[in-house]
Amino acid sequence: MNEKPIRDLTCCCCGNVTRGRQWWNRDTxxxxxxxxxEMISKKEDEETMESCYGKKGIHYAIEE
Numbered sequence: 259m260n261e262k263p264i265r266d267l268t269c270c271c272c273g274n275v276t277r278g279r280q281w282w283n284r285d286t287x288x289x290x291x292x293x294x295x296e297m298i299s300k301k302e303d304e305e306t307m308e309s310c311y312g313k314k315g316i317h318y319a320i321e322e
């Protein structure tokens with residue numbers, strides 16, 4: 259179970275509002291939108307994505 263609630267966050271890349279869970283390695287109130295996550299994941303490996311943005315489906319790109 260995830261202890262952090264799903265909430266509105268500001269995408270750290272494009273500034274749009276997105277739904278996600280706060281990741282400890284992001285400033286409070288910021289996350290990653292699905293559109294930007296798809297773009298960034300083409301350039302970064304899975305380890306870097308998780309280190310910077312959290313886990314896909316848990317912290318960003320969540321299906322509610």
